[in-house]
Amino acid sequence: MRQDLTHILRWIEPGSRVLDLGCGDGGFLEQLERERQVRGLGLDVDDDNITAGIARGLNIIEQDMDESLANFPDQSFDTVVMAHALQVLHHPDKVLDEMLRIGRQCIVTFPNFAHWRCRLYLGTRGKMPVSKFLPYNWYDTPNIHFCTVNDFEALCADRGIRIVSRDTAGEGADQAWLARAWPNLFALTAIYRITR
Amino acid sequence: MSVHAPASVGLVSPQTARFEEPLLLACGRTLAGFELVFETYGELNDARSNAVLICHALSGSHHAAGYHSDDDKKPGWWDECIGPGKPIDTNRFFVVCPNNLGGCHGSTGPTHTNPETGERWGPDFPPLRARDWVHSQARLADHLGIDCWAAVIGGSLGGMQAMRWALEYPDRVKHAVVIAAAMKLSAQNLAFNEIARQAIESDPDFHGGHYQAKEANPDAGLALARMVGHITYLSDNAMANKFGRELRSGSLERGTEDEAEFQVQSYLRYQGSRFSGTFDANTYILMTRALDYFDLAREYDNDPVKAFRHAQCSFMVLSFSTDWRFSPARSREIVDALIAADKPVSYVEIEADEGHDAFLMPIPRYLAAFSAYMQRVAREAG
Numbered sequence: 001m002r003q004d005l006t007h008i009l010r011w012i013e014p015g016s017r018v019l020d021l022g023c024g025d026g027g028f029l030e031q032l033e034r035e036r037q038v039r040g041l042g043l044d045v046d047d048d049n050i051t052a053g054i055a056r057g058l059n060i061i062e063q064d065m066d067e068s069l070a071n072f073p074d075q076s077f078d079t080v081v082m083a084h085a086l087q088v089l090h091h092p093d094k095v096l097d098e099m100l101r102i103g104r105q106c107i108v109t110f111p112n113f114a115h116w117r118c119r120l121y122l123g124t125r126g127k128m129p130v131s132k133f134l135p136y137n138w139y140d141t142p143n144i145h146f147c148t149v150n151d152f153e154a155l156c157a158d159r160g161i162r163i164v165s166r167d168t169a170g171e172g173a174d175q176a177w178l179a180r181a182w183p184n185l186f187a188l189t190a191i192y193r194i195t196r
Numbered sequence: 197m198s199v200h201a202p203a204s205v206g207l208v209s210p211q212t213a214r215f216e217e218p219l220l221l222a223c224g225r226t227l228a229g230f231e232l233v234f235e236t237y238g239e240l241n242d243a244r245s246n247a248v249l250i251c252h253a254l255s256g257s258h259h260a261a262g263y264h265s266d267d268d269k270k271p272g273w274w275d276e277c278i279g280p281g282k283p284i285d286t287n288r289f290f291v292v293c294p295n296n297l298g299g300c301h302g303s304t305g306p307t308h309t310n311p312e313t314g315e316r317w318g319p320d321f322p323p324l325r326a327r328d329w330v331h332s333q334a335r336l337a338d339h340l341g342i343d344c345w346a347a348v349i350g351g352s353l354g355g356m357q358a359m360r361w362a363l364e365y366p367d368r369v370k371h372a373v374v375i376a377a378a379m380k381l382s383a384q385n386l387a388f389n390e391i392a393r394q395a396i397e398s399d400p401d402f403h404g405g406h407y408q409a410k411e412a413n414p415d416a417g418l419a420l421a422r423m424v425g426h427i428t429y430l431s432d433n434a435m436a437n438k439f440g441r442e443l444r445s446g447s448l449e450r451g452t453e454d455e456a457e458f459q460v461q462s463y464l465r466y467q468g469s470r471f472s473g474t475f476d477a478n479t480y481i482l483m484t485r486a487l488d489y490f491d492l493a494r495e496y497d498n499d500p501v502k503a504f505r506h507a508q509c510s511f512m513v514l515s516f517s518t519d520w521r522f523s524p525a526r527s528r529e530i531v532d533a534l535i536a537a538d539k540p541v542s543y544v545e546i547e548a549d550e551g552h553d554a555f556l557m558p559i560p561r562y563l564a565a566f567s568a569y570m571q572r573v574a575r576e577a578g
Binding site: 050059071072 | 510512528531532535536538540541542543544545561564565568569571572575576
């Protein structure tokens, strides 16, 4: 299980209604239903992911959140989750606004582009970082809107988004304290709980 | 079975159930009694929890899968989706498909005799609504000892019945699978149905619907109605791919006066004449009116969210990209209302060239998503 998902799990109330944007094959939503008895709904656009999620017995809607989420009523979900999808969106700021309209709380995770390895790679080689964690070349990556911990918090301040809590996942459990102390440098994944 | 594919339910035969208790219809009239013809595939389990109901569309029948004889060239209308290992897996489900009341394939309808007059019903058969079909199907469920359907499934008009089931008998449906349907027809849809009825009614052989008494049949009108319908069930691309501008006969060369016939003309004529030989005109009029009048939320203050709050089942909604008769937008309206009503729902929009008819076709992604959902239904049915 990805570290960011373990963190998210703690913030989900048992029995609550959860919308998972970019739910992938539904593995996490299934875990939420099993461990938190949530009433879950997943959104995805990938054919195979959608079929896999349905096969797990989940409720999955084929919908592109980048186009619109207007069909979801205000404050109709207890939690809206978007894990590792912010960076692939064309309109990340608009989707964030929509998440905050739909959910009483929102949980967002994204890869922190200011991690020291990214900085080192770009600083020494002068090329866009390619790693196990970010395995794409610049021309074929689905990640079109990378941001950093500082960028995200600046956007939140700008848009009046309240950060309820921030968590991070670093390179290993032994380095968790580094990621907590200097998130913009040591967090591989940033994990936010936000409301409006 | 021997001559047919292994994934077929094989040879099947229809059954008839007679219901003596009067059925009060939505129009206010009462049917003193009625018969439903139906087929079943697979075995009902001991818990009676694995039954699924198939609701047919405008021109469908109880013959959804398998063959009636070894010489049958074509299987039932939904054989692509019903059978061993298919989405509606007859190894796991007990599948029930009735012919709708008012139909012309054996269930009580306009071609039958009105017991009060001793004459054929003809055009005097009571007008029906989707809810009348649902109530008559509930009697069939009682007859078969089925308290609760594991799923009610239908495409097009059948999908409308599945939704109506979820609202009329919320405690008797666990899952509703709604394929290429809508909560109500658009003005364009109403218009096409009116053309179909006008084609039939203006045929001199229609005789105000009393054609059987005159030993006539409005073949030309029915064929025309079917031709119009058929065009709306296909997409522009599907027709282009299937027929293009290919000629069946004649020539478009200079210097010839011969009339040229396009392939698509001949195809439509064939479909039309085949249909008029097997389908009853009064039933066609009755079915199109039922379609026209269907409005899921009418009696729920025209609020689909309020309507769906009555449902207790989970929903699977499917649509097809080139379906312009019941477009994906109509299916998304269903999905949005279900989300707003906080009901469990899955939705898949299938890329397909075949238009509305796609719901009858073996499109890989369609079968995969449909199967995935039905596996969930089967697991819950035990």
